[in-house]
Amino acid sequence: MSTDERTLVEGKLDALLEAYPPADTSEREFWGAQFDHGLAWVQHPEGLGGLDVSPRWQALIDRRITEAGGSTRNRYLNVLGIGMGAGTLVAHTSPEFASRFLRPMFACEEIWCQLFSEPGAGSDLAALSTTAVKDGDTWIVNGQKVWTTLAHLAKWGLLVTRTDPDVPKHAGLTYFIVDMEGDGVDVRPLYQITGEAEFNEVYFDDARIPDEYRVGEVGQGWNVAMTTLMNERVAIGANVGPRGSGAISHAVEAFERRQAAAADGAGDPVSDHDLDRLMSHWIEAEALRLTAVRAGEARLAGTPGPEGSTMKLHWADLNQRTTSFAMDLLGAEGMTYPDGYEFTRPDETSNRTESVHRAFLRTRANSIEGGTSEIMKNILGERILGLPGEPRVDKNIPWRDVPRS
Amino acid sequence: MEPTFTVTEEQQLLRSMARELFEERGTSERVREVMLGDDGLDHEAWRQLAELGLTGLTIPEEYGGGGASHVELAIVFEELGKRLLPLPLLSTAVLGTEVVLAAGTDAQKKELLSGVASGSAQLALAHLDTAGRLAADPGVTATRDGDGWSLSGAAGYVVDGRTADVVVTAATTDDGLALFVVPGDADGLTREDVEVLDLTRPMATLTYGGVRVGDDAVLCGGDAVPALHRAIAVGCGMLANEQIGGADHVLRTTTAYARERMQFGRAIGSFQAVKHRLAEMLVKVESARSAAYHAARAIAEGDTAEIAVAVPLAKSYCSEVYEHAAADGIQLHGGIGFTWEHDLHLYSKRAKATKLLLGSPAHQRRLLADVLGFIAA
Ligand SMILES: Cc1cc2nc3c(=O)[nH]c(=O)nc-3n(C[C@H](O)[C@H](O)[C@H](O)COP(=O)(O)OP(=O)(O)OC[C@H]3O[C@@H](n4cnc5c(N)ncnc54)[C@H](O)[C@@H]3O)c2cc1C
Numbered sequence: 001m002s003t004d005e006r007t008l009v010e011g012k013l014d015a016l017l018e019a020y021p022p023a024d025t026s027e028r029e030f031w032g033a034q035f036d037h038g039l040a041w042v043q044h045p046e047g048l049g050g051l052d053v054s055p056r057w058q059a060l061i062d063r064r065i066t067e068a069g070g071s072t073r074n075r076y077l078n079v080l081g082i083g084m085g086a087g088t089l090v091a092h093t094s095p096e097f098a099s100r101f102l103r104p105m106f107a108c109e110e111i112w113c114q115l116f117s118e119p120g121a122g123s124d125l126a127a128l129s130t131t132a133v134k135d136g137d138t139w140i141v142n143g144q145k146v147w148t149t150l151a152h153l154a155k156w157g158l159l160v161t162r163t164d165p166d167v168p169k170h171a172g173l174t175y176f177i178v179d180m181e182g183d184g185v186d187v188r189p190l191y192q193i194t195g196e197a198e199f200n201e202v203y204f205d206d207a208r209i210p211d212e213y214r215v216g217e218v219g220q221g222w223n224v225a226m227t228t229l230m231n232e233r234v235a236i237g238a239n240v241g242p243r244g245s246g247a248i249s250h251a252v253e254a255f256e257r258r259q260a261a262a263a264d265g266a267g268d269p270v271s272d273h274d275l276d277r278l279m280s281h282w283i284e285a286e287a288l289r290l291t292a293v294r295a296g297e298a299r300l301a302g303t304p305g306p307e308g309s310t311m312k313l314h315w316a317d318l319n320q321r322t323t324s325f326a327m328d329l330l331g332a333e334g335m336t337y338p339d340g341y342e343f344t345r346p347d348e349t350s351n352r353t354e355s356v357h358r359a360f361l362r363t364r365a366n367s368i369e370g371g372t373s374e375i376m377k378n379i380l381g382e383r384i385l386g387l388p389g390e391p392r393v394d395k396n397i398p399w400r401d402v403p404r405s
Numbered sequence: 406m407e408p409t410f411t412v413t414e415e416q417q418l419l420r421s422m423a424r425e426l427f428e429e430r431g432t433s434e435r436v437r438e439v440m441l442g443d444d445g446l447d448h449e450a451w452r453q454l455a456e457l458g459l460t461g462l463t464i465p466e467e468y469g470g471g472g473a474s475h476v477e478l479a480i481v482f483e484e485l486g487k488r489l490l491p492l493p494l495l496s497t498a499v500l501g502t503e504v505v506l507a508a509g510t511d512a513q514k515k516e517l518l519s520g521v522a523s524g525s526a527q528l529a530l531a532h533l534d535t536a537g538r539l540a541a542d543p544g545v546t547a548t549r550d551g552d553g554w555s556l557s558g559a560a561g562y563v564v565d566g567r568t569a570d571v572v573v574t575a576a577t578t579d580d581g582l583a584l585f586v587v588p589g590d591a592d593g594l595t596r597e598d599v600e601v602l603d604l605t606r607p608m609a610t611l612t613y614g615g616v617r618v619g620d621d622a623v624l625c626g627g628d629a630v631p632a633l634h635r636a637i638a639v640g641c642g643m644l645a646n647e648q649i650g651g652a653d654h655v656l657r658t659t660t661a662y663a664r665e666r667m668q669f670g671r672a673i674g675s676f677q678a679v680k681h682r683l684a685e686m687l688v689k690v691e692s693a694r695s696a697a698y699h700a701a702r703a704i705a706e707g708d709t710a711e712i713a714v715a716v717p718l719a720k721s722y723c724s725e726v727y728e729h730a731a732a733d734g735i736q737l738h739g740g741i742g743f744t745w746e747h748d749l750h751l752y753s754k755r756a757k758a759t760k761l762l763l764g765s766p767a768h769q770r771r772l773l774a775d776v777l778g779f780i781a782a
Contacts, residue, residue, distance in 0.1 A: 122739050124668035147740045192743050193750035267536045273767065320732070327757060328765060332537020332562050335758045337602045343745075357602065364735050364753070365743045372739060374678040394670030405667035 005053040012037045012051065013064050022070035031074050031107040034065070040106045041082075044090050049102050074108045077348050080149060081105040081112030085158055087231035092175075092216045092224050101156065101177070113154035113180065115145040115202060116225065120404055122147075123375050125160075126169040126222060127394070127402065130204060132161035132176065137211045139176065141184070141204040147369075151187045151200040152345050154180045158228060159209075160221050162399065169399040173221030177213045184208065194361045195341035232370055240292040247322040247363065248285035250356045251278055254329040267331070274329060281322045288314050306384045313376040316366035323360040330356065410698055419477055422457065423484040426450075431488030433748050436605060439491050444568055445598075445607035446491050455524025460498055464506075469519035475639065479646040479701035486650025489605045489751055493527045496565035499643050500636050501528025504573050507632035508584055508625035517571065517586070529569035529589075531560035531611050532633055539637070539764065545613050547576035547583060554578075554623070556585060556616040564762075566609030567596040574613070575629055584624035584632065591616045603758035605751060638716045640763050642700040645719035648727040648759055649697045651752050652690050655734040658749075659683065662738055679737055686730050693719075693726040713776045717769035724760035724769075731756040 020033045034040055035049040042057045044050030062072050075082050082105060089098040104110040121128040130143025141161060151157065157178045164172035180187065184207030189197035216224040244252065255278050261267030288311065295308040327334040337357050353359050367373040381387045394402045412420075430450045439447045454460050462478050464470020471477075478498065485494060498521065505517050505528070520526025534544035545558035556576055566572060572587045572594075587594065593616040599608040625632055660683055663674030673679050700719035703711040731753035735742035742749045760766065774780050 117740065120667075122668065124670075127668070127670075191745035193745060193753070195745065261536065268538060271767075324728075324757075328761070328767075331765065332533070332761060334761045335537075335562065335599075335602055335608065337600050340600045341604070360757075361750075364732070367736055368739055368743060373736070374676070377678065390676075392669065402670045403667055404670075405665055405672075 005057065008051060009039075009042065009053065009057045009061065012039055013061060017064070017068050017070075022065070022068050027071050027074070028107045028109060030070055032103060032109075034070075035103045035106045040102075041086060044086070045095065048090060048095060048098055049086075049106055074106060078105060078108050078111050080114045080154075080158070081110070081156070084114060084228045084231045085112045085156075088158065088215065088224060088228045091227050097212070105156075110155035111150055111153045113148050113151040113157045114228070115148055115151075115157045115159040115178065116228075117147045118144060119146050123372055124394075125225070126173065127399070127404065128160060128162060128173070129404075130159075130161050131165075132163050132174055132209070134163075134211075135208075139209045139211065139214070141176075141178070141207045141209060143204050145202040145204075146199075147190070148187075148200045148202050149198055149369075150348075151180065151202050152189060152197070153347060156180060157202070158215075160225050163218055163221075165400045166398050167219075168396055169394065169402060170222045171219055172399055173225070174218050175215040175221040175224040176209050177215060178207065178209055179213075182207060189345050191343055193364065194358055195343055197343070197345045229371075240289060240296065243286060243289065244282075246285065247319040247326075247359065248282055250359050251281055251322050251326040251329065254326040254356055258329055258331070270329070277325060278329075281318070281325060284318055285322065288318060306380075309376075309380055309384055312370065313373055313380065316363075316373055316376075319359075319363040319366050323356065323363045326356050327360045410695075410702075416477060416480060420480050420484065423459070423481045424487075426453065426457065427484050427488040427490060431485075431490035436489050436491070436748075436751070440604040445604075446493055446565065446568055450490060451492055451527070452524050454492065454494075455522070458522075460494075460524050461502075461518065461522025462498065464502060464518045464522050468514050469522040471522075474705035475642065476698075476701045476705045479643060479697070482643045482646040483650035483653075483697075486647035486755075487654040489651070489748075489755060491605045491607065493529075493565040493569070495606075495640060495643065495647075496530065496569065497521055497526075497528045499640050500530035500564065501569075501571070501573055503636035503639050504530060504584060504629075504632045505624065507635045508629065513586065513624060520570075526570045527565065527568065529563050529566045529572045530575075530636060531563045531566060531572050531587075532575040532636075533560060533562050535559050535561035535610060537562045542577055543575045543582070545574055545576040547578045547585060549579075550617060553617055553619040554585065556587065556613040556618065558613055560611045560613075562599065562762075563609050563611050565607055566611050567598055567607065572611065573624060574611075575633060578626070580627040582629040582633075583626050584629045585618055586622045586624055587613075587616060587618055591618070593617070601758070603751075603754040605755060606758060637763055638712055639704055641720040641769070642697075642704050642712075642716045644759050644763060645693075645697040645700055645716075645723040648723040648756070649690060649694045651755055652686075652693060652723070652727040652730040655730045655749070655752050656683070656686050656690050659686075659734045659737050666739075673737070682733055682737060686733055689726040690730065693723045696722045714773065717764075717773040717776075720764065721766040721769035721773070724756075724766050727756040728753075728760055 016033060016037045016039060020030050022030055038046055038051040039061050040049030042051045042053050043055035045052050066072060086102060086105060089101060105112060116125055118128045118130060132139040132141045157180050159176045159178045161174055162172050163174040184205045186203040188201045190199050190201055191197045255270060258267060258270045262269040291307050292311055298304050299308060353362060382389050458471045459481055461470035462473045463475055466472040502521055505514055517526060521528060532543055534540055544560050545556055547554045547556050569589050572589055574585045574587045576583055576585055593614040595612040597610050599610055601608050663679050663683060664672055666673045696719040700715040703715040735749050735753060738749060741747050
């Protein structure tokens with residue numbers, strides 16, 4: 001069966017690359033064709049950008065495409081759509097409905113954003129208070145979302161709302177897709193410590209959503225949201241770069257820059273201690289990368305272990321320590337911000353920045369975005385290690401009665 | 406007399422005065438207005454500091470100063486560290502003032518230091534090369550030129566260097582390392598802002614294209630090293646106090662936030678993960694405070710042997726405590742802590758930049774090991 005899958009996948013790949021040579025094809029056209037060939041996300045059904053085969057083939061596909069000069073950067077240009085939205089739509093909506101959205105998503109013709117967090121509901125997502133009230137066959141939405149990455153570019157948003165305040169918080173939520181260009185949706189930039197505004201505040205003022213854009217049943221929003229968040233974690237985990245890539249590359253670069261400057265007589269030499277610290281960071285980075293590889297294999301083999309859940313926490317912590325060390329390595333240059341602070345609204349997230357300085361600032365968010373490190377530790381302690389949970393004051397009472405700030 | 410940590414009534418009054426002043430003038434809006442403004446410094450507030458006698462606090466009375474000790478100046482640094490209002494306190498009242506005091510003639514002291522005390526003169530010290538090295542050979546060379554001197558080369562990372570009225574410049578001469586008093590608007594001097602990580606403390610790169618000065622501009626002809634060491638040591642001691650001010654502010658504001666912010670139906674400060682992090686921050690801030698106060702005290706006593714221990718100890722430890730406190734502060738605020746609009750990032754950037762300013766913790770520890778004789782000769 002596995003050989004059959006390989007034959008199928010490779011046949012499609014050959015056809016794609018022959019009909020759409022990346023060198024002569026625009027990125028968007030290529031991504032569209034990749035979708036049509038079922039090579040966008042192979043594990044999904046045919047007609048929805050997949051071939052209904054094991055997701056393990058995706059790595060091969062992406063590698064072959066990159067080797068042929070094609071681009072896979074749609075995966076981070078539209079990270080919230082491709083990384084999180086696609087899996088949610090496939091799991092919780094009809095194929096007819098999903099097919100309307102998935103191709104333009106994959107081709108980056110329509111960017112997506114995730115409207116979960118609110119000023120009063122971050123770690124405690126289920127406490128959110130944006131309301132949706134049914135009016136005939138549409139829903140009227142009011143409230144405010146915050147930290148919405150790429151909302152300024154988005155055509156569609158993944159939205160969780162409260163439809164019933166009188167039941168415990170998890171039970172009163174409903175999930176929608178919302179047109180970000182529709183009436184009553186106002187997107188305002190939120191500038192971050194690097195100067196740019198990757199994220200936004202989004203205000204809903206009597207925004208209308210047709211009932212057909214509801215994802216899952218009324219009151220089932222929490223389950224659907226969990227699918228989205230699970231896809232997010234898989235997306236982070238599956239994204240294994242080559243050895244030495246990511247935050248550690250900044251430290252290596254800083255180290256080499258120092259060495260070169262010292263050789264030219266233009267800087268102090270690096271010390272044995274610097275080298276030792278560089279190597280201990282490098283070793284930790286490689287151990288984490290290997291964990292990602294191992295977790296990926298285990299997931300595909302259907303035997304996921306604890307390693308799948310430890311990565312996000314380790315990644316955040318290591319990124320921060322490594323980039324901070326890189327700044328220290330730079331010495332006086334670590335007191336600078338070479339590009340200056342520019343108050344722009346970028347067209348992608350800056351998690352992949354080339355600049356050590358920007359990476360140092362940007363990684364501060366790694367332990368907050370996608371679940372804070374404290375929450376990740378609670379999850380590891382309770383779900384993986386099986387430790388008892390903390391007593392909960394908010395579980396069995398109506399949302400309306402839970403204390404809030 | 407054995408020095409103590411006991412605070413005198415005058416010192417308490419000084420602290421209240423400084424705190425009130427910086428709380429009133431150093432609002433978040435004002436700090437941002439100044440740091441994004443053309444000059445990068447709050448000259449109006451500086452004049453007010455001068456009126457209150459704070460710019461020349463440690464300058465002897467005979468030169469128009471307050472004749473107070475560095476324990477008093479450290480109090481001002483700590484209070485300013487809580488607010489981050491951009492003022493030329495480090496450059497003028499410490500780095501510039503200390504080299505003039507250590508190396509200047511009586512006439513130079515009178516002229517320059519009375520200007521510092523009255524608020525009419527802002528000083529900067531240009532002593533690093535463009536790579537930021539505290540090298541024996543700075544980036545500037547001075548050669549004899551008729552009856553005066555001509556300065557050529559470049560100096561990097563000059564704190565408040567673009568706006569200073571006077572730049573005390575370290576330059577190599579045939580007789581060794583010398584210090585020159587160079588007017589900020591001298592012909593041939595180009596001053597360019599560095600793109601700084603910490604916008605609340607401007608720095609500049611200074612290029613000397615044959616800047617001519619007279620003989621009376623020589624602050625110290627040959628051996629400038631002791632004067633520079635003195636200025637850097639006092640600078641590090643004062644920075645350590647600024648750092649604990651910043652760390653203390655982060656601790657206080659984050660604790661207040663943890664008390665207010667509710668998630669899961671309770672204040673986040675009720676979660677042990679949050680509570681313990683803040684308790685650990687408190688422990689470190691208190692130890693750092695002792696180190697910083699002790700450094701100020703050693704400088705005030707003029708105890709050279711103890712300064713050589715207390716200053717690198719304080720600068721190293723306070724740098725790391727501040728950096729961790731600021732990082733934890735952001736973490737415990739969640740998303741809001743990552744925004745430009747919240748002030749936490751200003752503290753975090755200040756922490757990183759002061760850590761690397763005037764010698765990193767690794768450098769300080771190396772100095773200390775040397776002093777303590779841990780390194781075989
Ligand atoms: C760069 C960036 C991009 C983001 N993009 C998006 C996006 O696109 N869409 C979206 O919906 N959201 C997004 N977020 C929001 C993110 O998911 C939230 O910031 C995060 O869940 C934390 O919520 P909060 O900011 O309200 O912090 P809070 O939940 O208020 O947390 C404050 C502090 O309390 C701690 N804490 C809270 N509860 C507990 C507990 N039970 N035990 C121990 N400690 C606890 C936290 O760990 C944290 O240190 C983004 C955030 C960032 C920084």
